[in-house]
Amino acid sequence: MWKFSIICSFMAIFTGIALNLISNSIHDRRKQLSALEKKIEQKIEKLKILETEWEYHTQPDKLMQIAEDKLGMSTKEVEQFGEIKIVKLRSSAWKLDLGVTKDNLLKDFDYKKVRN
Amino acid sequence: MWSNDNFILAPKEIKKARRRLLVSFIFVFSVFLGIFSQILSFPFQEKSKLLLANQLANSVGRAKIIDRNNNILAINVPAWTMYADPIEVLEPIKTAAFLHNLMPEKDLNFLNKKLSLKKRFVEIDRVTSPKRYQTIFNSGITGIHFLKIQARIYPKGDLASHILGNVSKDGEGLAGIERHFDTALKSSEKPVKLTIDSNIQYILQSEIKKQINFFDADAGAGVVLNIQNGEVLGLSSFPSFDVNYFGEASEKEIFNRATFASYDMGSTFKLINTAIALDSGKVNLKDKFDTTKPLYIGKHKVDDFRYLKRPANVAEILINSSNIGSALIAEKVGAKIQKNYFDLLELTKKADLPLLEVSKPIFNEKWTKSNSMTASYGYGLAVSPIQLASAVACIFNNGDFIKPKLIVDNKETVKKRVFSEKTSHLMRKLARAVVTHPDGSGKKSDAFGYFVGGKTGTAEMINSNGGFQKHSNLSSFVGAFPINNPQYLITVLIENPKPQIEKLNHHFTTGGQVAAPVVKEIVKKIAPILNIHPVVTDLPKIEQSLKLEILSNKVRLTNASL
Numbered sequence: 238m239w240k241f242s243i244i245c246s247f248m249a250i251f252t253g254i255a256l257n258l259i260s261n262s263i264h265d266r267r268k269q270l271s272a273l274e275k276k277i278e279q280k281i282e283k284l285k286i287l288e289t290e291w292e293y294h295t296q297p298d299k300l301m302q303i304a305e306d307k308l309g310m311s312t313k314e315v316e317q318f319g320e321i322k323i324v325k326l327r328s329s330a331w332k333l334d335l336g337v338t339k340d341n342l343l344k345d346f347d348y349k350k351v352r353n
Numbered sequence: 354m355w356s357n358d359n360f361i362l363a364p365k366e367i368k369k370a371r372r373r374l375l376v377s378f379i380f381v382f383s384v385f386l387g388i389f390s391q392i393l394s395f396p397f398q399e400k401s402k403l404l405l406a407n408q409l410a411n412s413v414g415r416a417k418i419i420d421r422n423n424n425i426l427a428i429n430v431p432a433w434t435m436y437a438d439p440i441e442v443l444e445p446i447k448t449a450a451f452l453h454n455l456m457p458e459k460d461l462n463f464l465n466k467k468l469s470l471k472k473r474f475v476e477i478d479r480v481t482s483p484k485r486y487q488t489i490f491n492s493g494i495t496g497i498h499f500l501k502i503q504a505r506i507y508p509k510g511d512l513a514s515h516i517l518g519n520v521s522k523d524g525e526g527l528a529g530i531e532r533h534f535d536t537a538l539k540s541s542e543k544p545v546k547l548t549i550d551s552n553i554q555y556i557l558q559s560e561i562k563k564q565i566n567f568f569d570a571d572a573g574a575g576v577v578l579n580i581q582n583g584e585v586l587g588l589s590s591f592p593s594f595d596v597n598y599f600g601e602a603s604e605k606e607i608f609n610r611a612t613f614a615s616y617d618m619g620s621t622f623k624l625i626n627t628a629i630a631l632d633s634g635k636v637n638l639k640d641k642f643d644t645t646k647p648l649y650i651g652k653h654k655v656d657d658f659r660y661l662k663r664p665a666n667v668a669e670i671l672i673n674s675s676n677i678g679s680a681l682i683a684e685k686v687g688a689k690i691q692k693n694y695f696d697l698l699e700l701t702k703k704a705d706l707p708l709l710e711v712s713k714p715i716f717n718e719k720w721t722k723s724n725s726m727t728a729s730y731g732y733g734l735a736v737s738p739i740q741l742a743s744a745v746a747c748i749f750n751n752g753d754f755i756k757p758k759l760i761v762d763n764k765e766t767v768k769k770r771v772f773s774e775k776t777s778h779l780m781r782k783l784a785r786a787v788v789t790h791p792d793g794s795g796k797k798s799d800a801f802g803y804f805v806g807g808k809t810g811t812a813e814m815i816n817s818n819g820g821f822q823k824h825s826n827l828s829s830f831v832g833a834f835p836i837n838n839p840q841y842l843i844t845v846l847i848e849n850p851k852p853q854i855e856k857l858n859h860h861f862t863t864g865g866q867v868a869a870p871v872v873k874e875i876v877k878k879i880a881p882i883l884n885i886h887p888v889v890t891d892l893p894k895i896e897q898s899l900k901l902e903i904l905s906n907k908v909r910l911t912n913a914s915l
Contacts, residue, residue, distance in 0.1 A: 245381045252388050282431040286483060292425045292508035297555035312878050 414503035416537070417544035418517060418530055420551045421586075421761055425508060427517055427531070427596075432504035433486045435478040435497065439470050442496030451494060452477065455485060468496075479522065480504040505531075507596040513554050515590045515609035516547065516708070516759065519599040528607075530759070533707040546761040548584035553577055556878045557587035561845060564871045565591055568850030568862065574610035575871075576742040576844040577879065580833060582766045583743065583755035586841070586879075588612070613710040615735035616846065619812025620674045620794075620864065621745070621831045622731035626683055627671050627783065628748045629694045632776040635686045638667050638903055642681040650723045655680045655730075658811075668903050672786050672793045674809065676730040683729035684722065691728065692720040697771045698744040698754060700736050705756050712737050731812055742844040745831045749784070749806075749839040752777045781806055785836045785899045798832055798869035800876040802887025804895060806839075807832020807872070809864030814849060825849045830868035834876050834885070837895050841883060845871045 304310040418427035442448050449464035456478065467475045477497070481489075486499055505520045518529020526535030534545050561573045577587035590610040594602035608614070630636035641664040648655040657675050670678030683691060695701050703711050715735040717724050727733040736744075739757055747754040752772030772780075784806030788795040794809040810829040813821040829846040833839040845868045852860035859866075880887070888895060 242377065249381070249384060252385075256388060285428060285430045288425060289428055289430050289506050289508050292428075295424075296509050296512065297552050298559065301555075313881055314877075 415505065415520070415524055415539055416542055418534075418538070419544045419546050420513075420549045420554075421547065421584075422550060423546075424551045426513060426547065426549075426551070427505060427507050429503045430506050431483070432502055433481045433483075433499040434476065434502050435481045435486075435489070435499055437468055437475045437477050438473050438496050438498060439468050439475060440473060440496070442468050445469050448494060448496065451492070452489075452497075455488060509551060510595045510597065511593045512551060512558065513547070513549050513588070514593050514596045515607075515611065515710070516549065516588055517596055518708075519596050528710065529609075529708055532709055548579075548586065548758055548761055549588065550586045550882065552882055553879050554587040554589065556875055557843075558589045558591070558593065560871050560874050560878070561589055561591050561847070564847060564867060565850075567856070568847065568853060568867055570847045570850040570867075572605070572610060572848040574614065574738045574844075574846045575875075576611055576738050576842075577875070578742050578746055578757060578842045578844075580746045580750045580755075580839050580842050583746070583758045584761075585739070585757050585759050588739065588759075609708070609710045610846070610848075611738045612704060612706060612708055613712050613737065615712045615715050615737055616827055617732045617735050617812050617815065618741055618829065619731040619810035619827060620676075621741060621808050621810035621829050621844075622728065622734075623671055623674060623679050624745055624748060624780065624784065624808045624831070625694075625698070625700075626679050626691075626729040627667060628772055628776055628780050629691055630667065630682045630686050631779060632752075632772045633686055633690050633694075635690065636667060636682055638779065638901075640685075641666050642670060642678045644670060644673075644675045644678040644681075646677075648677045648680055650680070650726050653723065653727070655726070666903060668783055668786065668901055669792075671783050671808070672790050672904070674794050679729040680726040683726045686725075688720050688722050688725035691725045694771065695728075695734065697769070698747060699756070700734060700740055700744055704737060704740050704743070706739065707759055714740065731810060738844050738846055741831060742842055745807075745844070746833070746842045747771050748777060748780045749833045749836070749842065750777065781833075781836050781839065782899050782901045784808060784832065786901055786904055788832070789896070789899075790904060794863065794865040795830065795832065795869050797865055798830055798872040798876075800834070800873045800880075800887075802889055802892060803876050803880055803885070804835040804837050804888070804899070805832050805872065805876055806834070806836030806899075807843075809869055811863040811865075826862050826867075828862055828864040828867035830864050830872050832872055834880070835888070835895075837899055840885065841879075843872050843875055845875070847871075 414429045417425055417429075419425055437448075439445065445468035446465065449461060449468050452464050453459060453461040459478065464477070467477060478485075480502070481499065489497055490499070503524070505524065507514070507517060516529055518531040518533075519527050520531050521527050524539070526532035526538065530545060530547065531538070537543075538545060557575045557577055561575045564570070565573050573589075573591045575587065575589045576585065578585055588611045590608070592603075592606045594606040599607075631638065644657065644661040644665045645663065646660065647657075655676050657677050659673075661669070661673055661675060661678075665673065665675060665678055667678075667682065669675075670682065692701075699705075701714055701716065703713050714737075716728075716733060724733050743755065743757045751774045752770055753768035754771045755766055755768055785804065787793040787808050788799045788805055795805075795807055798805045798807060798809075807830055810827070810831070812827040812829070813823065814825040814827050816822045816825075827846060827848055828850055829844070831842070831844045833842045847867050850862040850867045852862055854860050857866075
């Protein structure tokens with residue numbers, strides 16, 4: 238009876254200590270997790286604010302204004318469009334040995350392929 | 354010496370000892386059971402905690418609304434509600450001045466008043482930005498507190514405001530997409546993707562606004578539609594409002610004219626009337642009608658802006674926009690057939706859109722002959738601009754009716770055949786003639802190289818008593834481009850433009866003068882975005898293919914030059 242009681246008490250003490258250690262480590266990990274969660278949440282929030290700011294600053298009217306003022310860009314007028322037929326090229330561009338002819342160019346001729 | 358032989362217990366004591374042993378065994382067993390159950394529950398606790406972590410990491414409160422190119426139109430961001438506890442505020446006047454300095458939009462008197470109230474909770478600013486929060490927080494000012502909230506922000510301001518709608522302070526969808534998709538936006542992380550293209554939406558809005566300002570008009574609306582799949586690329590109503598300041602917007606600004614207003618469209622309906630007439634086989638393009646004198650439907654007089662010199666054929670009636678001719682065509686087609694086509698074009702029921710703000714068409718349920726004759730030139734069947742757009746899109750799209758779509762989904766486009774391909778091809782030529790023929794009223798919509806084809810409309814607006822306002826027009830244009838292979842349709846309506854004699858040297862406020870030029874500008878600006886290039890060298894060839902033999906550019910039926 239005595240032996241049994243002593244063994245039980247020791248087992249209980251050891252188990253208690255072991256569990257306490259486990260519990261502490263879990264507690265620490267939970268703390269770490271919650272700190273990470275908070276960090277993630279903060280990052281997500283920051284990202285959202287950045288996304289919103291980006292969208293605000295890239296509103297079409299703002300971009301159009303910047304393109305016009307800083308880059309001198311404007312709406313394309315029809316007069317700016319033409320076909321390759323009307324583009325004047327230097328005679329060297331029509332080297333027959335490369336197979337580059339005006340007709341070929343007009344047929345989407347793969348100039349790079351011939352060159353390589 | 355102790356020995357078991359000497360130690361003899363009485364049977365009663367043995368019984369007692371056994372009972373004690375049993376009790377201690379049960380006690381020790383329960384302690385171990387408790388310990389093991391704890392050990393076993395740890396992994397589960399960990400798992401549930403991880404699940405919670407994931408939920409927290411993804412928690413946004415309300416999903417985003419994005420445009421077709423993934424640009425954010427509505428998003429939830431962390432913000433703070435600033436409130437004061439006036440009893441804690443030591444120096445209300447100084448505090449009010451400090452806050453006013455930081456938030457100039459808040460009136461100083463308003464802040465003074467708020468901080469002097471004898472309450473424990475006074476809201477100062479519903480949504481305070483993180484930057485302001487930090488400044489005030491760091492200042493250490495007493496009595497000013499913050500509550501962390503999720504604020505709904507619309508970073509593009511008034512862009513597509515009528516489509517987006519808004520949410521209440523508590524995050525409940527009140528109007529537009531926010532209301533229709535309220536449950537989905539609240540319960541899922543998946544954003545709602547609109548068919549709207551922010552750039553096209555901006556161009557549509559700004560061009561309409563520009564013209565409204567030029568003509569000192571009251572209001573306007575516009576739609577850009579993909580004819581091939583019914584996707585709405587732009588939908589605008591003016592005056593508009595910044596959704597972030599919804600509370601400050603007036604009823605006039607909030608009203609979505611593109612879907613919620615029902616207009617007697619006027620002459621743009623002649624496109625539909627002509628398509629019905631030709632498709633039903635009741636009328637041939639060469640059939641002539643007497644358009645030289647007014648027509649009477651009972652007591653109602655049908656008149657034209659300008660009488661034609663001789664009886665005109667169907668093509669001439671359309672390009673000269675003759676009310677008399679259109680009414681005669683409708684009479685020949687018959688009210689029943691016309692109504693059937695209107696039903697097929699879904700002009701007699703609400704447009705199927707994911708918005709609360711969709712109007713019901715206004716018309717006489719008993720569709721009479723006189724109704725059909727007035728409807729032929731756009732009176733007596735009041736519909737919304739989006740309905741007009743989808744009906745006309747059907748005419749140009751080989752005759753297939755496609756419901757307008759505001760949400761990008763993977764569902765297959767459902768097409769409903771209304772007109773034959775032959776009718777559609779003929780109507781394209783007629784629409785082009787409205788723009789290119791000397792008698793045509795749509796010349797100002799002709800964006801060179803883009804082959805715009807369409808129809809102008811100038812309708813009298815209805816006043817509050819239900820009567821027509823003689824000098825108040827609804828000027829409109831509905832057209833597609835490139836009309837030789839229609840891809841996109843544009844509808845523009847301007848309400849009550851005023852004559853600008855000093856600027857233009859004429860007093861006209863017709864669809865051809867007011868709405869058509871807007872369409873031209875929009876086409877020029879959106880075509881490059883839509884990857885449609887202007888045709889330069891093949892222009893004569895395509896123009897020739899769109900010519901109608903029955904029309905001669907040299908034969909004019911009026912002397913007017915509108």
